Amino acid sequence: MLPPLAARGVHAVLLHGLRGVGKKSLALDFATALLCAAPQADGHACGQCEECRLTAGFSHPDLRWVLPQALAEDLLPPAQEDEPPTSDSAAEPGEGGGRGTKASREIRVEQVRALSDFLGIAAYRGGRRLVVLAPAEAMNATAANTLLKMLEEPPPATVFVLVADELDDVLPTIRSRCVLVQVPVPEPKPCLQWLAEQGVAEPAAALALASGGPLAALASAAHESLPAETSAALYRLLERGPALTAAQVAAGVGRDPPVPACVRLMQCWAFDLIQYRARECVRYHPQREASISKLAASARSDGLWRWVDALGVASAAREHPLNARLVIESLLTGYIDVF
Ligand SMILES: [Zn+2]
Structure with missing residues (x-):
């Protein structure tokens, strides 16, 4: 499991695997366990302490999410989007910039640079600091190189958790600085039951279309489902x-x-x-x-x-x-x- 990695002094983990298998949820569980004041014997978070409550509410001051704006709007409550919407002129030139009013799907270099303020001061609550960045392949070359410098000289008591659907699209120099953890595709039976519980009309078809990723199946069923x-x-x-x-x-x-x-x-x-x-x-x-x-x-x-x-x-x-x-x-x- 992941928590022992941090105990071994690992400072960067890259979770990779099929889209929609729950990598971001796993990253959050991992971050919660590392920030928890009273982790259980198996390394999981207690779910009761102040740290766990702050993490669950997306308000832990020592946990920083780095997400493309489009994903942040889906995932985080509005107050926690640390990157306010910016004009297109502020976006990095390149494939993600200049999309009119559409939320960016790119992690911009400004977002990565902003981490140095977070990392430059001691942890607010005295424990570890966590950076969860997803998806790693959404960084353009400038952003990735900025992150690479941070991974090369990691600040003390800081753990980076990177998430990627496509490992091959992550800069090799970044990959080499991380412990790679492949997140497997779950067994279909519990996924089908879960999808049915979520009200997906054709769980088997939805799961097959998503190549076995239950969250991707649910998302596409929600977007494309037929009455x-x-x-x-x-x-x-x-x-x-x-x-x-x-x-x-x-x-x-x-x-x-x-x-x-x-x-x-x-x-x-x-x-x-x-x-x-x-x-x-x-x-x-x-x-x-x-x-x-x-x-x-x-x-x-x-x-x-x-x-x-x-x-x-x-x-x-x-x-x-x-x-x-x-x-x-x-x-x-x-x-x-x-x-
Ligand atoms: Zn706890």
């Missing part, structure tokens, strides 16, 4: 396969279907048909495997691939102001030609 009646109507049409008619399509598509989510559902359906033909297994619709297997047997390869192409075009064009109902109807009519 239950829309997805039920789509599945009813898709499951008819060769028996589907244009009249049923016209009657079955609602007035204003959310195009991206509908297209995504159909792409997953097409993927499973192809997967079943090739390997007799499904990825996104384990609960509909019986239907998929029947349909896969009567689908034609060329028709299936034409439908996949059409879905790809619709997916790429889905930001365009097209008539949503017509788009979905036309894709479902294309599905009839698969058989």
Whole structure:
């Protein structure tokens, strides 16, 4: 576990692993354990002391979060965003700057430089100081080099916790200064149960789409989920396969279907048909495997691939102001030609 690392005098840890497996939560648990005044025998925080209460409330003065503005808005209560929104002129030149009013997805060099004030004074509460920086790959080269100098000459009693989805995108010199900890993808069974408890309608599909990361699955389900009646109507049409008619399509598509989510559902359906033909297994619709297997047997390869192409075009064009109902109807009519 992580706390023993700090006991060994490690001053920088880089947690890496698939997006949405809970790395930031783990970083927070780690920070809480290191700041706790009465940690348990197994190294975990007590959850009761003043330090734990401050950390849980995102108000511990010796814990500093460094996040892109967009992430800080999601993660931290407003008072704790240590970087107030700045004008674009203050942003670093480069891929993250100059995005109009959109919150930046980049960790700017100013944010990293601001750490030197925090690190230049003794810990307020007399214990360790913690810096949690996520995601590490959101630093541009200038920001990363500024951080590197701090990692090369670490201030006493300070632990840096870096988080990265893509280890390869983190500067090698930074990686080499950190103890790398790979956060594994959790077992699917408890994830599926948890997603169902969170109200995700198709937990298996959501988890598969997120490659097994439960938090990523929940986030994408929240952003892209279809109303239950829309997805039920789509599945009813898709499951008819060769028996589907244009009249049923016209009657079955609602007035204003959310195009991206509908297209995504159909792409997953097409993927499973192809997967079943090739390997007799499904990825996104384990609960509909019986239907998929029947349909896969009567689908034609060329028709299936034409439908996949059409879905790809619709997916790429889905930001365009097209008539949503017509788009979905036309894709479902294309599905009839698969058989
Ligand atoms: Zn505690």
